[in-house]
Each structure stands twice: as C-alpha cells, then as structure tokens.
Amino acid sequence: MQFNPCIKHKLIRNSARHFAETELAPIAAEIDQQRIFPRDAINKMKALNYFGLQVPEEYGGAALDSISTAIVVEELSRVCAAVGLCVTVHNGVAVYPFLQFANAAQKETYLPQLASGEVIGAFSLTEANAGSDAGSVEMTAVKSGSDYILNGTKIFVTNGGVCDVALIFALTSLPENKLQSSVFIVESKYPGFLRGELEDLCGMRANPVSSLFFEDCRVPEENLLGKLGDGMKIGLATLDNGRIGVAAQALGIAQGAMEAAIKYAKERQQFKRPIASQQTIQNYIADMATEIMAARLLLYRSCELKDAGAPFGCEASMAKLYCSSVASRVTGLAVQIHGGYGYSKEYDVERYFRDAKVTEIYEGTSEIQRMVIARAMLSQSMM
Amino acid sequence: MVNKQKSIWVFGDYRNYYQNRVTLQLLSRAVDLSRIMKAEVCAVLFGHEIEEWIMEYTAHGADRILAIDHPSLTSYSTENYLALIEKLARERDPDILLIGATDFGREFAPRLAKRLQTGLSADCVGLDITSEGLLVQIAPSFGGNMLAEIVTEHHRPQMATVRPGTFKEIPHNNERTAIVERLPLPADLPASRVRLVEYERAAQREHRMENAAVIVCGGRGMGNKNNFKKLDELAGLLGGDVGATRPVVYAGWAGHDSLVGQAGKHIKPKILFSFGISGAIQHTAGLGETDFIVAINKNPQATMMKMSDVAIVADAGDWLHHLIRELKKRIRE
Amino acid sequence: MVTELPWDERSGTLRRDLAAGMMNPACKHAVEAALQIKENQGASITVMTMGPPAAEEVLREALAMGADRGVLICDRKLAGADTYATSFILASAIRKKCPSFDLILCGAYTSDSETAQVGPQLAEELNLPAAAYAENIDVNSGNIRVRRLVDHFRETLEMELPALVTVSMERYQPRYASFSGLDKAFTRAGISVLNAEKLGISPADLAQQGSRTRVRMVFVRKAQKENVTITGAAARAASEFLDRYERKIGAAIGKSIEAKK
Numbered sequence: 001m002q003f004n005p006c007i008k009h010k011l012i013r014n015s016a017r018h019f020a021e022t023e024l025a026p027i028a029a030e031i032d033q034q035r036i037f038p039r040d041a042i043n044k045m046k047a048l049n050y051f052g053l054q055v056p057e058e059y060g061g062a063a064l065d066s067i068s069t070a071i072v073v074e075e076l077s078r079v080c081a082a083v084g085l086c087v088t089v090h091n092g093v094a095v096y097p098f099l100q101f102a103n104a105a106q107k108e109t110y111l112p113q114l115a116s117g118e119v120i121g122a123f124s125l126t127e128a129n130a131g132s133d134a135g136s137v138e139m140t141a142v143k144s145g146s147d148y149i150l151n152g153t154k155i156f157v158t159n160g161g162v163c164d165v166a167l168i169f170a171l172t173s174l175p176e177n178k179l180q181s182s183v184f185i186v187e188s189k190y191p192g193f194l195r196g197e198l199e200d201l202c203g204m205r206a207n208p209v210s211s212l213f214f215e216d217c218r219v220p221e222e223n224l225l226g227k228l229g230d231g232m233k234i235g236l237a238t239l240d241n242g243r244i245g246v247a248a249q250a251l252g253i254a255q256g257a258m259e260a261a262i263k264y265a266k267e268r269q270q271f272k273r274p275i276a277s278q279q280t281i282q283n284y285i286a287d288m289a290t291e292i293m294a295a296r297l298l299l300y301r302s303c304e305l306k307d308a309g310a311p312f313g314c315e316a317s318m319a320k321l322y323c324s325s326v327a328s329r330v331t332g333l334a335v336q337i338h339g340g341y342g343y344s345k346e347y348d349v350e351r352y353f354r355d356a357k358v359t360e361i362y363e364g365t366s367e368i369q370r371m372v373i374a375r376a377m378l379s380q381s382m383m
Numbered sequence: 384m385v386n387k388q389k390s391i392w393v394f395g396d397y398r399n400y401y402q403n404r405v406t407l408q409l410l411s412r413a414v415d416l417s418r419i420m421k422a423e424v425c426a427v428l429f430g431h432e433i434e435e436w437i438m439e440y441t442a443h444g445a446d447r448i449l450a451i452d453h454p455s456l457t458s459y460s461t462e463n464y465l466a467l468i469e470k471l472a473r474e475r476d477p478d479i480l481l482i483g484a485t486d487f488g489r490e491f492a493p494r495l496a497k498r499l500q501t502g503l504s505a506d507c508v509g510l511d512i513t514s515e516g517l518l519v520q521i522a523p524s525f526g527g528n529m530l531a532e533i534v535t536e537h538h539r540p541q542m543a544t545v546r547p548g549t550f551k552e553i554p555h556n557n558e559r560t561a562i563v564e565r566l567p568l569p570a571d572l573p574a575s576r577v578r579l580v581e582y583e584r585a586a587q588r589e590h591r592m593e594n595a596a597v598i599v600c601g602g603r604g605m606g607n608k609n610n611f612k613k614l615d616e617l618a619g620l621l622g623g624d625v626g627a628t629r630p631v632v633y634a635g636w637a638g639h640d641s642l643v644g645q646a647g648k649h650i651k652p653k654i655l656f657s658f659g660i661s662g663a664i665q666h667t668a669g670l671g672e673t674d675f676i677v678a679i680n681k682n683p684q685a686t687m688m689k690m691s692d693v694a695i696v697a698d699a700g701d702w703l704h705h706l707i708r709e710l711k712k713r714i715r716e
Numbered sequence: 717m718v719t720e721l722p723w724d725e726r727s728g729t730l731r732r733d734l735a736a737g738m739m740n741p742a743c744k745h746a747v748e749a750a751l752q753i754k755e756n757q758g759a760s761i762t763v764m765t766m767g768p769p770a771a772e773e774v775l776r777e778a779l780a781m782g783a784d785r786g787v788l789i790c791d792r793k794l795a796g797a798d799t800y801a802t803s804f805i806l807a808s809a810i811r812k813k814c815p816s817f818d819l820i821l822c823g824a825y826t827s828d829s830e831t832a833q834v835g836p837q838l839a840e841e842l843n844l845p846a847a848a849y850a851e852n853i854d855v856n857s858g859n860i861r862v863r864r865l866v867d868h869f870r871e872t873l874e875m876e877l878p879a880l881v882t883v884s885m886e887r888y889q890p891r892y893a894s895f896s897g898l899d900k901a902f903t904r905a906g907i908s909v910l911n912a913e914k915l916g917i918s919p920a921d922l923a924q925q926g927s928r929t930r931v932r933m934v935f936v937r938k939a940q941k942e943n944v945t946i947t948g949a950a951a952r953a954a955s956e957f958l959d960r961y962e963r964k965i966g967a968a969i970g971k972s973i974e975a976k977k
Contacts, residue, residue: 007773008902011780012895014738014773019892049895062895072895267645267668341665346629346646399867401972408963462845486866490848493799493833497840502800502928505831522831524934532932548967576845580872585865596968621969653968675964677957683945695957696947705954713958713973 012068016075019048020083028080031206032351035198037162038083038206045087045117052115053091054099059111066303070248077252078259081355082206084249089158090114092245093363094121097167097183097238101226106185110165122163123242124154124212125235132368134169134235137181139214141170146221148172148184150192150214156362161198161208164188167225168214174229181231185223192217203354240313242363243320244306247299250320250327250359254295257327257334257352258288264338264347281337288330295323314376321369324359331356387476389422392540393445394468394482394492395429397436398459405483407552409545410444412510413481414553419512422478423447426561429467431457441561444553448561453568458582461491462575469498470569477540479518481510484544492544502535503542508549518543592641597623598652600643601699602666602687603630604659604680610700611636614658617703620710626650628666644669659699662686679703739774742823744781744890746883749853750821751782751891757855760784762814766794766805772907779901780893787813791911793919798927803837808915810842813908817878819860824849824882835882845875848882868970 023041031038045051053069055061064072069091077084095114098107113119130136139152150170157166165187172182186193196211226234262285265276275281302315331353335342342349360366391413396406406426413424426445428436431454440448449471456463472480480495482488484506496503508530509521517534518541524531535541592598599618605611611631618625627637629644643650644666650673657678660666662685670676678691679699688694695702739747750761763778765771766789775786789809797805810817820842822835839846852863855877862873862881893901912922944960946953958965962974 007776008898011773011776011901012898015777015780015893015895015898018738044892047894048892053895057896062899064895064899068895068899264645267664269664398869399970403867403967403970404972486849489832490836490866493831493836494840494846496833496928497800497803497837500928502798503833504929505799505833519932520929524931529934529936531934533929534932535929538928548964551963576875577847578874580861580874582869582871585868585870596970597965621965622971623969654965675968677961689943692943693957693961694943694945695953696945697950697953702950702954705950706957709951709954709958710973713962714971 009067009071012064013071013075016072017078019045020076020079024076024080024083028082028206029345029348029351031080032082033205033345035200035205037086037208041083042086042117045083049115050087051090051117051120052095053087055095055111055115056099059107059115061111061115066244066306067300070244070251070299070303073245073248074252074255077249077355078256079252080206081249081253081352082204084252085204085207086120086159088245088249089123089242090117090121093123093238093242094159094163094165094167096241097123097225097234100237101183101230101234102185105222106225110185114165119164120159120162122157122159122166122212123238124157124160124166125169126154126156128153128155132365134181134232137169137171137231139168139170141172141182141184141219143172143221144218147218148221148224150184150186150217150219152214154212154214155196156199156209157212158207158209158362160210160212161195166193166212168212169231169235172228172231178229180229181235182228183225183231183234184219185225186214186217186219190217190219201358203351203356203358205354236313239364240316241306243316243369244299244302244312246359246363247295247302247316247319247323250323250356251292251295251299253352253356253359254288254292254323254327254330257331257349257356258285258292260347260349260352261285261288261334261337264341264349268339275337284333284337288333291326292330295319295326298322314373317364317369317372317376320359320363321366321373324356324366327356327359389417389420390425390447390475390477391417391420391422391479392425392427392472392477392481393440394480394488395426395436395440396483396485396488397428397430397433397439398487399485400436400439403483403485403547404552405485405488405545405547406440407443408547408550409481409483410440411553412545412550413479414444416479416510416512416518417446420478420516425449425477427468427471429456429464431455437563439555441559441563442555442557444559445561448563449566450563451566451568455568458579459487460575460577460579461487461494462577463572464491465494465498466572467569468495471566472499472540480540480542482542482544484546488544492542496542499538499540499542501538501540501542502533503544504531504533504535505544507543507545510543510545510550517541592624592626592643592648593650595624595650596653597621597656598626598643598650598654599623599656599658600626600628600660600666601631601637601658602628602660603634604661604699605631605636605703606659606700608634608636610703613700613703613707617656617707617710620707620714621654623652623654628660628663657687657691658703660685660687662688662690739777740823741890742883742885743774744823745885745888746821746823747778747781747783748888748890749850749881749883752888753819753853753855754782759818762787762817764789764806764809764813766790766797766802766809772909775907776898776901777893779904779906780897781891782897784906786907788907788909789911789915790909793912793922794917796927798929799831799833799837800928801922801926802834803841804921804925805912805915805917806834806838807841808917809910810838812910812915819855819877820844820880821853822880822882824884832882835880839880842878842880844878844880846880846882847873847875849884850881851884851886853881853883 049062052061073088141148168186192215194213199209299319302319305312334349393409423446425447426440428450482492504520504522507522511519520533520543626643627641645668649669653674655673655676676691677693678687679695761783763783764787847862849864850862854861
C-alpha cells in the first residue's frame with residue numbers, strides 16, 4: 001500500500017482545494033441557508049472535468065484513478081459538502097454503472113454528455129418502502145411494444161431537482177412470471193418524468209434532493225441498462241462504489257471541521273489564554289486528527305483495491321462506516337470547541353455538523369454497512 | 384593616494400511628489416548616515432524643468448546635486464536612467480545608492496544593481512551603518528514576518544530600495560545650500576529600446592477590502608447608524624474602506640460584506656482606525672496582519688485599546704467628527 | 717515563444733506556498749498571459765523554475781495549464797543564491813535550453829513581499845528591453861505592446877522582441893487546470909532537470925557571478941506597538957494625532973496630510 005501520495009495526487013488535491021476555496025468557500029454558507037444549487041460554480045467545474053473524473057479519455061473524461069477521485073470529493077466536501085455530494089453522486093453512482101454495465105451504444109450516447117457535465121446524472125433506488133431493503137422496490141416497468149412504461153415514485157433522489165438522466169430501478173416481469181428489478185436510463189425530457197418539490201433537509205441543503213414521479217413514462221427498450229433482471233446486481237455493485245464516494249465526502253467534512261476547530265481554539269481566549277492551551281481541548285484535537293488519519297488510510301485502501309481490480313466491497317463498507325462515524329464525532333467536537341458560537345450559523349462548523357449526519361445514513365446506513373462487513377467476515381471464517 | 388570623499392547618493396524620484404515624499408525621507412536618512420560615515424549626501428536628478436526639485440532637495444538635506452535637465456528626459460525611462468546613472472556611478476564611485484521603493488524604483492534599481500555588478504536589497508524598512516562602515520539594509524523576509532539584516536560586503540555602491548514612509552524627512556530649510564552640478568546629456572546616450580507610446584495619470588485604483596491600505600472599522604460604540612455612516616466620509620478622505628463588527632452588522636448599520644473578523648473578512652491594512660470597538664476575539668482574529676492600529680474608545684481598558692499603537696480616549700463619534708474636519712483642512716490632492 | 721518562470725531558491729525552500737506545492741500566484745498569472753498569447757498567436761511555452769526537487773510540482777501544474785515543457789534547475793550548489801546570482805543562473809539556463817526565445821514572462825511580484833528583483837535582473841543579464849507590472853500584453857509580429865499602471869500612471873510601452881515582461885495580478889486571472897490536463901501532465905515527459913554542471917556553470921563562475929549580498933542575521937519583527945495614549949478635548953486630540961502621525965498616514969494613503977505652513 002502506498003502511504004505517501006505521489007506528486008500527482010498532491011497536485012490534484014491542491015487543484016481541487018484551490019478551486020473549492022476560491023469558488024465555493026465564499027458561497028457555501030449562503031447556498032446552504034437559501035437552498036441554492038450553485039449553477040455558476042457547477043458550470044465552471046464542468047469545464048474542469050469534475051463530472052467525468054473516471055470516464056476514459058475517449059469519452060472526454062479525465063480518466064483519474066480512484067484515489068484521485070476520492071481526493072477530489074474530499075476537497076470539495078472540506079469546503080462545501082453539498083457540492084461534493086453532487087459530484088460524487090454523479091460520478092460514483094450515475095456514471096459508474098454506465099462504465100460497468102452499459103453497452104457500446106449506450107456508452108456512445110451518454111458518456112460524453114455525462115463526462116462533460118452537459119448532462120447531470122442521478123441514481124434512484126430508494127422508495128417510500130424500499131431503502132436498505134433494495135428488494136422491495138414497488139415501481140414498475142411494463143413492456144409495451146418496443147418501450148417500457150414506468151410508473152411509481154422515487155424519493156430522496158440526490159441531484160433530483162437538476163438531473164437530466166436518472167438510473168431508475170423498477171420491477172420488470174421475467175419469464176416464468178418472476179418479478180425482478182431492472183435498471184432503466186431515463187431522460188428527464190421523457191413525458192411522464194416529473195419532479196417533486198425540493199426536500200427541506202437538515203444538511204446538504206444546497207443539493208437539490210427531490211422526489212421523482214413517473215406517470216406512464218415511456219422509455220425505449222434500448223435504455224435498459226445491463227440485462228433484464230440485473231437490478232440487484234447493478235445496484236449492489238454501484239453502491240459499493242458509491243460508498244467510497246460517501247466515505248470521501250465524510251472525510252472531507254471531518255477535515256474541514258477539524259481545521260476550523262483548530263483555528264478557533266488558537267484564537268479564542270478564555271482565562272487569558274487561548275483555549276488550545278487547555279488539555280481537554282488538546283485531547284479533542286488529538287482524537288480528531290488520529291481518527292481522520294485512520295479514516296483516510298482506510299478510504300485510500302479501498303480505492304487501491306478497486307483500481308487493482310480486486311473485490312473492494314467489504315473495504316468500501318468499512319471506509320464508509322468509519323469515515324462517516326468519524327465525521328459525526330469530529331463535527332460534534334468541532335461544535336463543542338466553538339462553544340455557543342459553534343451552535344450559530346455564523347460559523348461553518350454548524351453546517352459541517354448538519355452535513356455530517358447524513359453520511360451515516362445514505363448509501364446504506366451504518367447498520368447496513370455493519371451487516372455487509374459482518375457477512376463478509378463470517379463467510380471468510382467459514383472457509 | 385588621496386582618500387576619496389565618501390558619498391551617499393539618493394535617486395531623485397519626484398514623479399508623485401505630492402503623494403510620495405520618499406526621496407525627501409531618504410535624503411533625511413542619508414544625512415544621518417553621512418554623519419557617521421563622514422560622507423556627502425548627493426541627490427541624482429534627471430528630468431526636464433527640474434529647478435523646483437533642485438531647490439527642494441537642497442532644502443531637505445542634499446550637499447550636492449547631480450542634475451541633468453533635458454527635454455528628452457521629460458518622462459521617466461528605465462533605459463535612459465540606467466545609462467545615465469551607470470555613467471555617473473562609474474565616474475564617481477559612490478559608496479551607497481538609495482532608491483525609493485516606488486513601482487519605478489523597484490523596476491529600475493534591480494537592473495542598475497546588475498549593471499553595476501553590485502548587491503541590492505528590496506523594500507528596506509531600516510538602514511544603519513556597522514562599525515566597519517558597511518550599510519546595514521533591514522529588509523522584510525519570509526513573508527514579512529521576519530526582518531533580515533543584509534550587507535553588501537565587497538561591491539559598490541551598496542544599494543537598497545527603501546519603503547516609503549520609513550524615515551521622517553528633515554523640515555524644509557531655505558537657508559541650506561548645495562553644490563549643484565548641471566551636467567549635459569551625454570552625447571552617446573543610446574536610444575531607449577522601450578518606447579513610451581502614451582501615458583496618463585490614473586484614477587484611483589479599484590480595490591477590495593482585503594487589500595485596502597486603510598480601513599476604518601466601527602463598532603457598537605459609534606452609538607447609532609448616523610454616526611456609523613460618517614465613517615464612510617472618513618474612509619473616502621483616506622481612500623480606504625469601511626469595516627464593521629458583528630453587532631453593527633446585526634443592528635443593520637452595515638452590510639454583511641463589511642464584517643471584519645473570524646466569520647468575515649481578514650484584513651491587512653497599513654493603518655486601521657478602530658472606532659468604538661471593544662475587541663472581541665471574533666473581530667480581532669480578522670486583524671492579524673494589520674501594521675498600525677489607532678483605536679478610539681471611551682474605555683481605555685478595552686482590549687482593542689490595549690492592542691493598538693495609538694489609543695485615543697474619547698467618544699468615538701465625537702472624535703470622528705473632529706478628525707474629519709481636521710483632515711479636510713490638510714489633504715492636498 | 718518561450719516563457720520563463722523564475723523561482724527564487726532562497727525563498728523557495730522555505731516558502732509556505734511552495735511547501736504546499738502551489739505555484740506562486742504571480743507566476744501563475746504570468747503562465748496565464750503566456751497561454752493567452754499562445755492561443756492568439758501560437759507559441760511554444762517553456763516554464764522554468766529553480767528550486768528543490770519538489771519544485772517539479774510547480775512545473776507539472778504549468779504543464780497541466782497548457783505549457784509545453786518545463787525546465788527545473790536543481791542543485792544544492794546553487795542554493796542560497798541572491799537575486800543577482802539567481803538571475804545569472806536563470807540566464808544560463810535560458811541560453812542553454814531556449815536560446816531563440818522571443819519573450820520571457822515573470823510574475824511581477826510575489827504575494828509575500830519577496831524581492832521582485834529577479835525579473836528585471838534577468839532582463840539586464842540577457843540585455844533585453846523590459847517592462848514590469850504588465851496588465852495587458854499585445855504581441856504583434858516582432859514587437860510587443862504593454863499596458864501597465866506604475867506609480868499612478870497608466871502607460872503604454874512598446875518594444876521589439878525579444879523582450880522581458882513581468883506580469884501583474886490585475887488582468888491575467890489564471891485558469892484552473894482541468895483534471896484531464898493534470899493527469900496528462902504526468903504521463904508525458906516534458907520536464908528536464910539541470911544542475912550547475914549541465915548548465916555549464918563552473919565554481920569559478922559561481923564565485924564571479926555569485927551573490928552580492930549577505931544576510932547577517934534574521935530576526936522576528938517585534939510587535940512594535942507604540943501604545944501611545946492620547947486624551948483630552950476631541951478637537952485638540954484629533955489635531956495632535958495628525959501632527960504626530962502625518963507621515964505614517966500620508967505614506968499609507970498616498971497623499972500628504974502635513975499641516976499647511
């Protein structure tokens with residue numbers, strides 16, 4: 001395992017950090033409060049390949065390795081997690097299935113648009129009664145001539161308010177009357193594709209999370225991703241990758257919160273000295289830094305496995321579980337160090353604190369991650 | 384061998400005389416140094432119709448003036464000036480050559496040093512003479528957080544560009560006299576390779592608060608919104624910006640973009656006026672790199688007063704009113 | 717066309733922005749100016765820096781932005797050079813690696829009050845016409861027009877190429893490198909590393925062309941807080957204050973406020 005990032009990784013980090021600090025830092029608090037999707041900043045990011053991080057060059061992408069991709073998401077999230085979310089969902093769970101499962105024609109049609117960011121992607125599995133239990137999707141896709149007709153409702157769709165293409169999981173009937181989920185590439189311009197109001201969430205408020213409604217939405221059969229009934233397979237593989245993205249996001253939030261807390265602790269005077277000179281505060285900082293370092297190594301380890309073509313699902317779950325819990329703890333401590341001010345919207349740590357929580361929830365809750373990890377451990381020990 | 388008369392040269396930079404009197408400040412320091420070194424102070428002056436400056440430099444401490452007055456020298460030219468000073472310096476071998484750290488000085492001095500094959504330190508904030516008679520050039524270093532003492536041991540002249548405002552000029556003295564050498568434009572002056580196509584005096588440069596040289600900050604001690612608005616007038620006179628504390632922004636006296644502090648702008652002006660501000664860390668954390676702080680507060684015990692260079696014990700609004708009145712009398716455009 | 721990007725070893729080794737692997741912002745503006753010239757007129761851009769091995773990152777970043785090749789001058793023997801020696805070394809490298817250059821661009825100043833002397837001294841070393849603080853550069857066949865603001869004067873200067881121009885931070889807002897550019901900057905060769913020997917700089921040259929200045933000592937700038945307290949009637953206090961600090965305030969605001977005599 002490579003413990004020292006190479007110059008390239010350092011330069012990619014610097015580049016993303018410079019962008020985030022210049023373009024996102026000045027607006028992060030406001031777009032959070034006003035629930036604004038920052039189109040200008042996003043447009044700048046499109047030109048810089050933020051939407052084609054791992055897409056091969058032939059389709060106009062940057063063809064970055066997975067550690068670079070994680071670094072980019074980490075750096076965006078360190079400043080503005082909602083934009084980090086937009087990027088990681090687009091790259092990690094909307095573009096990734098195209099790279100893994102799309103046929104040549106689908107790649108040809110969609111990858112260049114996705115890589116350039118001209119088309120923003122979403123991934124839509126969750127329903128009112130299907131979240132962690134991906135098998136209980138109720139949305140249907142019924143064959144009609146050379147089309148499928150989609151009906152149903154998806155909720156909590158990240159990028160839902162702005163996506164141009166969504167990967168939709170719907171039940172399809174297979175031979176022998178078996179019902180199994182399949183994945184469809186659905187363009188927002190198809191009639192019957194309707195968006196709900198934006199969700200008013202606790203954190204990640206600048207991301208246009210919404211419901212999507214499908215009312216007799218006709219999707220051509222060539223938009224079936226993979227084979228009929230591949231839903232579960234595509235879903236699980238995609239979530240493995242998505243977890244790396246959420247881990248990177250959580251890590252970035254934790255890093256940002258820790259840096260803010262350290263800065264504050266050195267500036268804030270109580271009892272005529274900076275609170276950073278208090279041992280209790282020092283202990284907090286030591287714990288934050290140690291956990292962040294451990295989280296980062298765990299994350300990069302899963303990236304490395306993925307790039308080596310090795311199974312990485314268990315490690316991705318570990319990284320996601322650990323990074324998100326570190327994010328929650330670190331942002332909590334960062335608020336604590338800030339005292340009353342940290343509980344005020346005037347300080348960034350309040351936003352970090354709200355943004356961190358969801359990393360323990362989406363892309364598989366911490367409980368689900370533990371299930372995945374334990375299952376892997378138990379099946380290994382049986383061998 | 385006859386001991387050569389030691390000489391400290393000051394480059395006569397007069398183009399922005401009314402805004403920037405660095406040449407007079409350098410003459411003043413050169414006079415101090417000349418007493419230690421037993422040297423003469425010599426102003427080097429190029430231009431056209433320069434009698435005014437000859438008189439001015441004489442009155443401000445020059446013992447000798449080397450002046451070249453010629454229509455072709457009407458506007459500043461790096462290449463012409465390089466050729467002229469090079470020739471003079473080679474003929475007369477000055478020990479020290481001081482140049483104001485104006486934009487022009489900082490463009491011109493490095494080339495001159497290279498041409499004379501000598502050392503140069505940049506933007507000095509102090510000058511002194513060692514016991515061996517070397518010029519100590521005190522220059523900011525490592526991002527301005529440190530100062531370095533620099534010497535040029537084996538090459539002459541010892542050159543430095545010096546930050547305007549570092550030294551205090553000697554009061555104007557009409558009684559002083561100087562030897563004025565009016566020298567002809569050398570016949571062999573090469574044509575400048577850089578042509579000045581056009582020039583005009585520029586309007587005030589636009590700037591952002593983070594880069595402003597002067598910032599006037601107000602706090603709740605300004606009493607009311609009307610008083611606070613008067614800070615705009617002061618800032619206008621000083622060519623600066625207005626900053627505000629959190630309570631003031633919350634009270635609606637100023638916009639959020641004026642907020643200075645941890646959660647707002649981090650400023651680094653040369654001079655900060657702090658009116659009626661107690662000095663909570665949330666504000667003072669934004670003042671890290673401020674050079675010079677003037678605090679005005681009724682309470683001499685306020686943190687802001689203690690961290691200031693000048694603490695003025697007064698009602699902030701009242702004092703502001705008087706400061707504006709006094710400044711209007713003095714400012715010459 | 718060639719663009720050079722000088723880097724001061726003495727400050728470089730200790731400078732925060734280099735330690736973090738970032739190009740000095742002023743130099744980045746110079747790179748941007750070069751890229752715009754390349755886009756308008758066509759050019760080949762060489763970026764050059766002098767520094768420790770880690771300075772390679774800066775060159776990679778410039779390649780990612782669109783420069784064509786990089787030159788890193790890296791040699792412990794050259795460490796500690798002042799601007800006099802640095803400009804000699806850079807000139808040697810330029811003569812060696814790109815003798816037929818048309819234009820040299822440098823950052824006009826650095827963000828952290830460094831000397832800004834290398835550019836003009838490099839021009840002198842190479843005997844070039846030069847202009848500092850360029851806000852706008854127009855290249856026409858064989859000559860160059862520079863718009864700039866110096867000491868409150870807006871000037872337009874014109875000179876023949878080859879020439880040297882230092883670029884201000886006003887107009888050439890540097891582009892961000894795309895990730896695809898960053899990735900490619902590492903897959904192609906493009907960077908040559910030179911030491912004193914490869915530059916043909918002998919110990920005798922270093923002695924002859926070496927540093928002219930010596931740093932006797934470095935000390936922390938004292939918080940020179942004067943802590944003067946002024947009290948008394950507001951009108952008198954305001955006048956007393958201005959009398960005492962007229963020079964300081966005058967220098968900061970660029971206007972004289974000395975009481976009229």
